[in-house]
Amino acid sequence: MSQYSIAVLAGDGIGPEVMQEANKVLDAVEQKFDVSFNRTAFPVGGYAIDTEGEALPSKTLLGCEQADAILFGSIGGPKWDTLPLEQRPERAALLTLRSHFDLFSNLRPARIYPGLESLSPLREDIAKSGVDVLVVRELTSGIYFGQPKGREGEGEEEFAFDTMRYSKREIRRIAVAAFEAARKRGGKVTSVDKANVLVTSRLWREVTEEVAKDYPDVTLDHIYIDNATMQIMKNPAQFDVMLCSNLFGDIVSDECAMMTGSMGLLPSASMNEDGFGLYEPAGGSAPDIAGMGIANPIAQILSAAMMLRFSMNLTDAADAIEKAVVSTLEAGVLTGELLPPEQRAEAASTSQVGDEIV
Amino acid sequence: MSQYSIAVLAGDGIGPEVMQEANKVLDAVEQKFDVSFNRTAFPVGGYAIDTEGEALPSKTLLGCEQADAILFGSIGGPKWDTLPLEQRPERAALLTLRSHFDLFSNLRPARIYPGLESLSPLREDIAKSGVDVLVVRELTSGIYFGQPKGREGEGEEEFAFDTMRYSKREIRRIAVAAFEAARKRGGKVTSVDKANVLVTSRLWREVTEEVAKDYPDVTLDHIYIDNATMQIMKNPAQFDVMLCSNLFGDIVSDECAMMTGSMGLLPSASMNEDGFGLYEPAGGSAPDIAGMGIANPIAQILSAAMMLRFSMNLTDAADAIEKAVVSTLEAGVLTGELLPPEQRAEAASTSQVGDEIV
Numbered sequence: 001m002s003q004y005s006i007a008v009l010a011g012d013g014i015g016p017e018v019m020q021e022a023n024k025v026l027d028a029v030e031q032k033f034d035v036s037f038n039r040t041a042f043p044v045g046g047y048a049i050d051t052e053g054e055a056l057p058s059k060t061l062l063g064c065e066q067a068d069a070i071l072f073g074s075i076g077g078p079k080w081d082t083l084p085l086e087q088r089p090e091r092a093a094l095l096t097l098r099s100h101f102d103l104f105s106n107l108r109p110a111r112i113y114p115g116l117e118s119l120s121p122l123r124e125d126i127a128k129s130g131v132d133v134l135v136v137r138e139l140t141s142g143i144y145f146g147q148p149k150g151r152e153g154e155g156e157e158e159f160a161f162d163t164m165r166y167s168k169r170e171i172r173r174i175a176v177a178a179f180e181a182a183r184k185r186g187g188k189v190t191s192v193d194k195a196n197v198l199v200t201s202r203l204w205r206e207v208t209e210e211v212a213k214d215y216p217d218v219t220l221d222h223i224y225i226d227n228a229t230m231q232i233m234k235n236p237a238q239f240d241v242m243l244c245s246n247l248f249g250d251i252v253s254d255e256c257a258m259m260t261g262s263m264g265l266l267p268s269a270s271m272n273e274d275g276f277g278l279y280e281p282a283g284g285s286a287p288d289i290a291g292m293g294i295a296n297p298i299a300q301i302l303s304a305a306m307m308l309r310f311s312m313n314l315t316d317a318a319d320a321i322e323k324a325v326v327s328t329l330e331a332g333v334l335t336g337e338l339l340p341p342e343q344r345a346e347a348a349s350t351s352q353v354g355d356e357i358v
Numbered sequence: 359m360s361q362y363s364i365a366v367l368a369g370d371g372i373g374p375e376v377m378q379e380a381n382k383v384l385d386a387v388e389q390k391f392d393v394s395f396n397r398t399a400f401p402v403g404g405y406a407i408d409t410e411g412e413a414l415p416s417k418t419l420l421g422c423e424q425a426d427a428i429l430f431g432s433i434g435g436p437k438w439d440t441l442p443l444e445q446r447p448e449r450a451a452l453l454t455l456r457s458h459f460d461l462f463s464n465l466r467p468a469r470i471y472p473g474l475e476s477l478s479p480l481r482e483d484i485a486k487s488g489v490d491v492l493v494v495r496e497l498t499s500g501i502y503f504g505q506p507k508g509r510e511g512e513g514e515e516e517f518a519f520d521t522m523r524y525s526k527r528e529i530r531r532i533a534v535a536a537f538e539a540a541r542k543r544g545g546k547v548t549s550v551d552k553a554n555v556l557v558t559s560r561l562w563r564e565v566t567e568e569v570a571k572d573y574p575d576v577t578l579d580h581i582y583i584d585n586a587t588m589q590i591m592k593n594p595a596q597f598d599v600m601l602c603s604n605l606f607g608d609i610v611s612d613e614c615a616m617m618t619g620s621m622g623l624l625p626s627a628s629m630n631e632d633g634f635g636l637y638e639p640a641g642g643s644a645p646d647i648a649g650m651g652i653a654n655p656i657a658q659i660l661s662a663a664m665m666l667r668f669s670m671n672l673t674d675a676a677d678a679i680e681k682a683v684v685s686t687l688e689a690g691v692l693t694g695e696l697l698p699p700e701q702r703a704e705a706a707s708t709s710q711v712g713d714e715i716v
């Protein structure tokens with residue numbers, strides 16, 4: 001029997017309650033497949049600030065180092081928003097984990113599920129055109145981490161600066177990730193840049209063109225970020241894999257998530273070159289509905305499925321979970337935010353959705 | 359009688375034909391109001407490359423220097439897309455004009471006109487919620503112009519870099535522009551940044567907060583760029599004035615333009631501290647329909663109205679043009695792209711729309 005160890009970082013807001021459902025699903029996988037998951041919970045985010053004094057305690061980091069993967073809930077909330085930026089949950093925990101484990105490859109799928117088109121803020125004909133995009137975002141470089149960054153000067157001439165920076169190596173490895181993903185999907189990569197203005201984007205274009213030569217079965221297009229935000233609205237079905245730098249990927253993936261109208265369904269994976277990864281829902285900690293048992297656990301459960309697929313190579317188990325999610329949606333076992341207002345009284349609870357998937 | 363001189367840079371694609379209609383409207387203004395416009399045409403863009411060897415010939419630049427304002431058409435097209443980046447129409451002409459005249463204040467209004475909601479790619483209820491946004495974009499600094507920019511290193515470690523940079527002075531003057539505009543509109547500024555990651559954004563936030571103190575009648579909110587692209591889709595009616603840095607404004611203004619579904623209606627103004635400005639349609643040169651007499655001239659005509667308002671203080675004339683545009687839309691004198699496919703046979707031509715506005 002294969003064994004894997006998972007660091008479970010449930011975090012804040014709805015994190016703990018949706019994590020409970022993901023755990024149920026992992027229990028079911030253990031029963032159905034020849035595998036066991038050794039799970040250890042660690043504090044992170046605002047909860048860790050309150051209990052341990054910092055958003056990413058060293059025992060949590062150590063626990064992650066010893067695991068095969070990190071299953072992450074969500075962090076942050078108004079309670080910790082007044083802390084100095086560097087200590088806030090999002091930065092102190094999330095950005096640190098990304099860079100500590102070199103999680104450069106961030107996959108964020110966004111699709112509009114048949115039957116759920118009316119949730120999309122897009123016009124019906126666009127929402128029904130078959131939208132299924134995978135955003136592949138570089139996550140450990142670019143203007144997020146580029147040096148120098150700082151402030152200089154005095155009075156009105158005081159200025160602040162950030163550095164956007166990419167090496168060929170950094171671009172190549174994320175481009176490879178995008179082409180590999182496209183090969184298993186629609187065979188099309190659209191690389192997002194601002195090559196008419198940024199030197200970084202020109203290098204980005206050069207290297208993606210080079211990588212494309214190794215993938216004759218995949219087509220490569222380039223699109224400017226400003227045009228990308230327009231096309232996502234006008235005709236999202238034209239996209240298969242969107243390859244983005246860190247900042248542009250932040251923007252594009254959120255716009256794609258919103259376009260689906262169902263943030264509670266979207267998982268994400270952040271991986272390094274060794275297949276180690278952090279898996280988390282695309283949505284936030286939703287403190288306003290935390291503890292009410294009404295949050296949608298599907299994004300968390302699909303994040304667990306991505307973990308099985310990418311960090312453990314458990315393709316069958318991952319497929320099984322994803323199929324169970326689709327059946328659950330088709331069966332109409334839905335949390336309130338997926339229903340029209342007048343039907344919300346009959347909404348399924350967080351744990352009912354989890355049970356149905358199990 | 360007041361006299362103004364205008365440098366008319368029609369450019370490429372549909373530029374010349376829509377400019378002709380704007381000129382008709384300016385003729386009508388001369389007849390109705392006590393004013394005369396001394397107009398001189400200059401080559402720019404691809405047309406100037408073909409006829410003069412460069413996208414912004416020195417006589418064009420000189421002509422602009424001697425004018426009270428620049429009325430700009432649109433530039434670029436596939437013919438010039440293979441030129442080295444620095445020589446291409448968009449960069450060589452547009453970015454040079456912006457920085458030469460210090461046109462730091464870029465105003466891009468985006469509204470969904472009553473009756474034209476079905477053109478929007480957004481869901482009907484969202485498109486009908488009363489969308490009227492003004493994007494105020496900083497246009498001469500930030501990562502577009504920040505130094506250093508370049509490439510260094512060798513092999514796979516070769517890297518490229520760009521610098522995002524803002525001084526307090528640069529932030530303050532564009533923030534003031536946004537607050538002034540908000541005061542005359544809905545009284546609300548939403549400043550777009552990425553203050554959880556960028557040092558530049560933190561200074562941006564500080565300075566906008568300072569400026570806000572001088573405008574107790576205007577409210578100020580901050581939003582992250584990733585969330586902004588989501589909210590524009592989900593609930594654009596929440597926005598009045600969106601204050602953006604150069605890069606974020608490029609993205610936000612294009613997303614807002616697309617959200618209206620009628621790019622051919624959207625003007626823009628790019629101004630400096632002396633009231634000198636460049637006025638141009640938000641859409642591109644549309645080479646595919648150039649010369650066919652079917653392009654919508656309204657964006658160009660509304661750009662002329664903005665010119666009268668901001669560079670010449672001719673408020674009555676500007677109001678008159680804007681009113682005439684609304685009546686023309688209400689009267690259903692519409693170019694094809696504003697009509698459902700089955701009604702396009704009855705579409706008005708470029709010059710019919712111009713005549714109606716006159």
Ligand SMILES: CC(C)[C@H](C(=O)O)[C@@H](O)C(=O)O
Binds near residue numbers: 091094250554
């Ligand atoms: C919290 C923030 C720093 C983060 C980012 O910008 O990467 C978030 O928006 C995300 O996309 O995961």
Ligand SMILES: CC(C)[C@H](C(=O)O)[C@@H](O)C(=O)O
Binds near residue numbers: 196226448449453608
């Ligand atoms: C052509 C390009 C350099 C330009 C920009 O990015 O500013 C354009 O997209 C715009 O918004 O006017």
